[in-house]
Amino acid sequence: MKRRMWALTALVLGSAHSAFALDAAQLRGGWVTEINGVRHIYQFKIRGEKLTGVTCGDCYDARTLAFIDGAIGQDGVSFVVTHVDAAGETTGRERLRGTLENGELLLSGTASGEARPVQLKLQRDPRTPNGGPPPGGFKINPPYRQWAPWEQLTAVKVAGVWLSPAGPNKQYFFIKRVGGKLLGMVCGPCDNPYNLFPLDNFVIRGDTLTFDIVHEQNFGPRARPPFLNRTTDHITHNEMQMKVVPSFQQAPADMSKMFAFVLEGPLTISSEATDSQ
Amino acid sequence: MNKWIMLAAPAALAAVAQTAMALDANDVRGGWETTVDGIEHVYEFSIRGDKVAGIACGACDDATTLAFIDGRLDPNGITFTVRHVRDDGSTAYQDHATALIEGDHLAVSGRSGAPGGGPFQWAMHKDPRGPAPAGTLPGAALPQVGAPAANAAAYGPNGQAPVPFGPPPGAGPARVWQQPGPWEQLAPAKLVGVWFIGTGPNKQYFIIRKVGGQLLGMVCGPCSNPYSMAALDGFRLDGDTLHFNIDHEDWGFGKLPFHNMVTAKVTRDEMRFLSVVQDNLPPQPGPGFVVSLTGPVSVEATAIR
Numbered sequence: 043m044k045r046r047m048w049a050l051t052a053l054v055l056g057s058a059h060s061a062f063a064l065d066a067a068q069l070r071g072g073w074v075t076e077i078n079g080v081r082h083i084y085q086f087k088i089r090g091e092k093l094t095g096v097t098c099g100d101c102y103d104a105r106t107l108a109f110i111d112g113a114i115g116q117d118g119v120s121f122v123v124t125h126v127d128a129a130g131e132t133t134g135r136e137r138l139r140g141t142l143e144n145g146e147l148l149l150s151g152t153a154s155g156e157a158r159p160v161q162l163k164l165q166r167d168p169r170t171p172n173g174g175p176p177p178g179g180f181k182i183n184p185p186y187r188q189w190a191p192w193e194q195l196t197a198v199k200v201a202g203v204w205l206s207p208a209g210p211n212k213q214y215f216f217i218k219r220v221g222g223k224l225l226g227m228v229c230g231p232c233d234n235p236y237n238l239f240p241l242d243n244f245v246i247r248g249d250t251l252t253f254d255i256v257h258e259q260n261f262g263p264r265a266r267p268p269f270l271n272r273t274t275d276h277i278t279h280n281e282m283q284m285k286v287v288p289s290f291q292q293a294p295a296d297m298s299k300m301f302a303f304v305l306e307g308p309l310t311i312s313s314e315a316t317d318s319q
Numbered sequence: 320m321n322k323w324i325m326l327a328a329p330a331a332l333a334a335v336a337q338t339a340m341a342l343d344a345n346d347v348r349g350g351w352e353t354t355v356d357g358i359e360h361v362y363e364f365s366i367r368g369d370k371v372a373g374i375a376c377g378a379c380d381d382a383t384t385l386a387f388i389d390g391r392l393d394p395n396g397i398t399f400t401v402r403h404v405r406d407d408g409s410t411a412y413q414d415h416a417t418a419l420i421e422g423d424h425l426a427v428s429g430r431s432g433a434p435g436g437g438p439f440q441w442a443m444h445k446d447p448r449g450p451a452p453a454g455t456l457p458g459a460a461l462p463q464v465g466a467p468a469a470n471a472a473a474y475g476p477n478g479q480a481p482v483p484f485g486p487p488p489g490a491g492p493a494r495v496w497q498q499p500g501p502w503e504q505l506a507p508a509k510l511v512g513v514w515f516i517g518t519g520p521n522k523q524y525f526i527i528r529k530v531g532g533q534l535l536g537m538v539c540g541p542c543s544n545p546y547s548m549a550a551l552d553g554f555r556l557d558g559d560t561l562h563f564n565i566d567h568e569d570w571g572f573g574k575l576p577f578h579n580m581v582t583a584k585v586t587r588d589e590m591r592f593l594s595v596v597q598d599n600l601p602p603q604p605g606p607g608f609v610v611s612l613t614g615p616v617s618v619e620a621t622a623i624r
Contacts (some may be wrong), residue, residue: 089586102500102587119452177587186518187519189519189520190520197474199620202616202617202620203588205588205613206613208496208499208613209496209499209611210497210498210499210500210590212499212587212588212589278514279380279520279522280513280616280620280621281518281522303570304518306515306518306613306614307616307620308616308617309588309614309615309617309622310512310615310616311511311618
């Protein structure tokens with residue numbers, strides 16, 4: 043009995059040591075790799091041992107967006123990448139395990155429909171975040187004025203691509219149905235993992251949508267990653283008004299004082315393809 | 320030949336000619352609206368010679384209501400069909416109607432081909448508000464000075480009045496636009512849907528739909544005012560370049576009617592108007608009005624009611 047107790051303690055200590063060895067800070071955030079000549083991005087959110095996030099190929103193309111669900115274990119990470127169709131049905135899965143070696147994330151596993159195992163070497167993007175909040179935070183001028191009644195929301199009404207103003211730094215909010223829930227990603231420019239954030243914790247109540255923008259890495263001088271930008275959103279006439287409060291700040295008592303901006307959409311996912319259709 | 324017949328024939332011809340003159344295209348071109356049993360109906364007629372085209376819609380910012388007019392102008396009025404299409408461009412059903420001016424309104428009678436449809440009779444009017452404010456340039460609305468519009472009563476006091484232009488609230492200096500990606504090869508499937516300029520109640524909706532083998536559409540904003548509405552036609556794709564026309568019938572800059580000839584390209588969900596040239600003006604230096612549209616949002620995603 044005593045021997046068993048010692049063994050159990052050693053096992054627990056060993057497990058704790060391994061978990062510390064693979065520090066979440068080393069892993070969280072964005073990684074890039076090239077698959078068949080196409081740049082792929084993996085973006086990991088880590089809370090405790092729980093690992094979630096997103097991955098995409100040409101990340102401007104919402105069709106490539108898939109969702110990560112897994113854990114940090116003693117030997118590294120293990121997760122499943124789930125690909126879905128417009129109805130939220132699963133169209134494919136990849137099961138991957140990975141370890142950190144010399145600043146690179148080495149992944150191996152299997153993909154549904156693929157006979158050969160996958161071997162991937164992921165690296166950090168050598169670039170830095172593009173943009174981020176300016177000193178004093180974002181400002182909106184002129185403030186958005188509600189000009190029509192907010193519409194009752196459903197998952198179907200919300201799913202799709204929502205865009206902020208035009209140009210190369212345009213923000214793409216991808217919202218997809220995944221089984222019975224909504225998940226997504228925001229990016230812009232979408233080829234830089236520092237500018238790419240998972241969206242989760244979607245809740246719809248009547249005419250109000252709430253969800254979180256997951257910030258895992260550095261993003262401007264006032265940010266304190268990891269943190270969440272908690273959004274409260276309403277829709278009218280294909281405009282989504284989004285109000286945002288970082289999780290490290292108290293929400294102002296007056297909602298009109300919150301940072302807010304407007305998105306247009308939802309574009310259908312298939313229209314995101316940049317190739318000729 | 321009977322002398323009486325000989326005498327009667329010229330008289331009959333003269334009467335027909337007089338009727339045709341009475342129904343000038345300017346009497347009926349442009350937008351008309353009515354609400355029947357709480358349902359909005361809008362017709363926008365584009366008329367060139369005796370050819371009538373244009374669009375019809377209900378709540379016009381709901382692109383699922385957009386349908387397409389094809390008809391003829393003759394001395395007795397307009398005889399036309401309204402073609403309602405499915406997403407693939409096939410015809411779902413057609414309405415058949417005639418329209419003529421009666422006093423200050425357009426009298427429309429016809430038969431709806433919609434499921435459960437039947438005969439209808441509407442008295443349609445010009446929007447009493449006149450054109451909505453837009454931009455900072457002086458605009459014009461029918462009837463114009465010198466234009467042979469006989470039904471001035473239909474236009475009310477706004478017909479001749481200058482549009483109350485002014486900069487939109489909070490407008491700032493235009494941003495420098497940077498092309499976000501390479502121009503994309505175009506195909507109808509890439510264009511069909513709704514493209515937006517701006518946000519808010521004056522947002523512009525460019526709705527493009529497949530109609531048989533061609534593309535047709537409508538721009539509006541605000542979409543509750545038929546003066547702020549124009550049919551889109553003349554779509555032509557050439558590799559990565561799109562050409563189409565915006566038909567101005569009863570409101571615009573300069574002599575009416577005219578059309579804006581648009582040349583556009585698409586990249587990363589933006590349609591960039593590279594040039595917009597009015598066919599009623601001499602060639603102007605520069606590309607004219609350039610702007611970016613965001614889209615396409617699916618037609619169904621605009622159906623909010």
